[in-house]
Amino acid sequence: MTPPRVVIADDHPVYRDGLRMMLASTGAVEVLGTAADGLEAVALAAELRPDVVVMDLQMPRLDGVAATQRILERDSGIGVLALTMHDDDESVFAAMLAGARGYLVKGADQTEILRAITAVASGEVIFGPALAGRVTRYFARLATVRPPKEEPFPQLTAREREVLELIAAGLSNRQIAERLVLSPKTVRNNVSNVFAKLQVADRAQAIIQAREAGLGR
Amino acid sequence: MTPPRVVIADDHPVYRDGLRMMLASTGAVEVLGTAADGLEAVALAAELRPDVVVMDLQMPRLDGVAATQRILERDSGIGVLALTMHDDDESVFAAMLAGARGYLVKGADQTEILRAITAVASGEVIFGPALAGRVTRYFARLATVRPPKEEPFPQLTAREREVLELIAAGLSNRQIAERLVLSPKTVRNNVSNVFAKLQVADRAQAIIQAREAGLGR
DNA sequence: CGAATCAGTAGGGCCAACCCTCCTCAAATC
DNA sequence: GATTTGAGGAGGGTTGGCCCTACTGATTCG
Numbered sequence: 295m296t297p298p299r300v301v302i303a304d305d306h307p308v309y310r311d312g313l314r315m316m317l318a319s320t321g322a323v324e325v326l327g328t329a330a331d332g333l334e335a336v337a338l339a340a341e342l343r344p345d346v347v348v349m350d351l352q353m354p355r356l357d358g359v360a361a362t363q364r365i366l367e368r369d370s371g372i373g374v375l376a377l378t379m380h381d382d383d384e385s386v387f388a389a390m391l392a393g394a395r396g397y398l399v400k401g402a403d404q405t406e407i408l409r410a411i412t413a414v415a416s417g418e419v420i421f422g423p424a425l426a427g428r429v430t431r432y433f434a435r436l437a438t439v440r441p442p443k444e445e446p447f448p449q450l451t452a453r454e455r456e457v458l459e460l461i462a463a464g465l466s467n468r469q470i471a472e473r474l475v476l477s478p479k480t481v482r483n484n485v486s487n488v489f490a491k492l493q494v495a496d497r498a499q500a501i502i503q504a505r506e507a508g509l510g511r
Numbered sequence: 512m513t514p515p516r517v518v519i520a521d522d523h524p525v526y527r528d529g530l531r532m533m534l535a536s537t538g539a540v541e542v543l544g545t546a547a548d549g550l551e552a553v554a555l556a557a558e559l560r561p562d563v564v565v566m567d568l569q570m571p572r573l574d575g576v577a578a579t580q581r582i583l584e585r586d587s588g589i590g591v592l593a594l595t596m597h598d599d600d601e602s603v604f605a606a607m608l609a610g611a612r613g614y615l616v617k618g619a620d621q622t623e624i625l626r627a628i629t630a631v632a633s634g635e636v637i638f639g640p641a642l643a644g645r646v647t648r649y650f651a652r653l654a655t656v657r658p659p660k661e662e663p664f665p666q667l668t669a670r671e672r673e674v675l676e677l678i679a680a681g682l683s684n685r686q687i688a689e690r691l692v693l694s695p696k697t698v699r700n701n702v703s704n705v706f707a708k709l710q711v712a713d714r715a716q717a718i719i720q721a722r723e724a725g726l727g728r
Numbered sequence: 729c730g731a732a733t734c735a736g737t738a739g740g741g742c743c744a745a746c747c748c749t750c751c752t753c754a755a756a757t758c
Numbered sequence: 759g760a761t762t763t764g765a766g767g768a769g770g771g772t773t774g775g776c777c778c779t780a781c782t783g784a785t786t787c788g
Contacts, residue, residue, distance in 0.1 A: 390647065393647060395643060395647070405633075406633060406635070409626060409629060409630055409633070409635075410635075412626060413626055413630065413637060416622075416623065416626070416640060417640030417643055418623070418626075418627075418637055418638060418639055418640055418643055419637065419638040419642070419643040419646050419647070420630060420635055420636065420637045420638070421635060421636040421637070422634075422635055423633060423634030423635055425636070426612060426634055426635060426636040429636050430607065430610060430612075430636070451761090451762065451763085452762095453762080453763070453764095461715070462719075463719075464713075464715040464716040464718075464719045465715075466713070466715070466746075466747090467746080467747075468746085476763095476764075476765090477764070477765055477766080479764085479765055479766055479767090480763075480764050480765060480766090482747080482748075482749095483763090483764080483765080483766095484763090484764095485747085485748080486747095486748065486749065486750090489748080489749095495748090496681075496683065496747080496748075496772090497714070497715060497747075497748090498678070498681040498682075498683070498714055498715070498718055499681040501681075501715055501718050501719065502679075502680075502681045502718065502722070505719070505722060668735085668736060668737085669736090670736075670737065670738095671736095683772075683773095684772075684773075684774095685772085693737095693738070693739090694738070694739055694740080696738085696739055696740055696741090697737080697738050697739055697740090699772095699773075699774070700737095700738080700739080700740095701737090701738095702773085702774075703773095703774060703775065703776090706774075706775095707775095712774090713746090713773080713774075714773075714774090
């Protein structure tokens with residue numbers, strides 16, 4: 295495997311060049327260039343198409359999160375490894391949303407950074423030890439948001455559930471018929487049965503019930 | 512750094528021993544032992560105190576998720592790397608909640624598995640390429656769930672927002688008219704305006720959009 | 729200052745499309 | 759034989775687009 299082609303974006307010259315030399319000296323990655331702010335990083339990424347951009351999140355002109363978004367808009371194949379000075383929730387969270395695939399605090403040592411670059415270049419998602427706990431906690435919160443699982447609407451037949459799901463997605467009877475390759479009249483009958491079984495008067499209330507049970511999302 | 516001390520838990524003998532030999536041959540990890548089911552894995556982890564347990568999620572007697580929980584209850588310092596046969600949401604999610612710190616599909620190759628083991632041993636959290644998209648999507652959903660407050664639909668007038676809210680609650684035009692003490696005809700005009708501004712074709716899609724923005728609940 | 733313009737609110741007519749109910753029939757499946 | 763599935767007819771209610779009128783309050787322009 296050829297070494298990952300890397301661009302480094304960091305406004306702190308000492309850290310930036312230290313990292314560049316450190317990475318280059320290992321021979322495990324090829325450092326294509328460095329950027330001192332977000333705009334430079336975006337331009338450099340567009341020009342060089344690196345495998346990985348090592349991105350400081352705190353940068354002048356355009357911060358790392360915004361730069362990440364712009365880079366991924368243009369080429370979602372580029373992996374972004376976020377380097378955060380602080381391990382606070384907000385910056386980590388923002389970077390994740392922007393589409394970064396790796397997250398390290400700046401205190402990470404050489405092997406950690408190298409491993410993270412390699413992982414990101416391989417399409418993986420990796421979080422450094424300082425953030426690992428946070429990640430699992432985020433997922434735990436996700437769990438409280440989504441009820442585990444409950445079989446929805448057992449009183450409906452398979453077909454009817456299928457139809458209900460499409461109703462919940464906002465489709466008209468005609469669209470449902472097309473999707474399921476059925477006559478619109480048949481769909482209409484299914485729909486009527488669903489309404490009766492859910493004890494709702496119309497489509498609108500069916501959508502509400504279905505979506506509250508988690509369908510159509 | 513001494514090579515990570517590893518225990519392998521997998522009920523499929525060929526995969527288990529293949530993995531053991533593959534890992535041992537690299538010299539990068541020390542395979543302490545193997546388990547054929549969840550109970551064995553828990554016992555072995557308690558006895559050997561490995562750095563990492565490579566855990567198949569589908570196992571007899573005690574599945575990987577439950578085994579992970581028990582192992583971490585006793586010693587949260589042990590890293591669990593989950594190997595899932597399927598990359599379906601449920602198993603991945605369950606493993607994350609149980610506290611696993613790594614997640615790979617079984618199709619992963621040697622370098623991926625080695626990197627994941629090393630990462631987990633170092634306290635990191637790592638997701639394989641097959642799951643990376645899912646992870647970012649989970650976070651994206653978290654984002655849609657948590658925005659504390661944002662003024663919804665600023666393009667609508669006060670009246671229109673009021674109407675939209677009632678639409679989202681499943682009311683018919685007539686019911687909305689009664690509730691707001693308006694002519695049904697006025698409501699219909701309001702509704703039409705709302706649809707135009709939301710760029711939706713019908714009530715159903717308006718309900719969906721409104722409820723996704725948190726209205727009507 | 730007064731007129732004009734504009735956005736919001738409230739109402740109405742018309743019409744086509746869609747929705748929903750009720751009812752029937754037939755084949756397939758269990 | 760009962761349930762499910764598929765298909766259809768007939769009819770009334772609802773919906774949504776498009777048109778129009780009228781009043782109000784605010785802002786802008788002459």
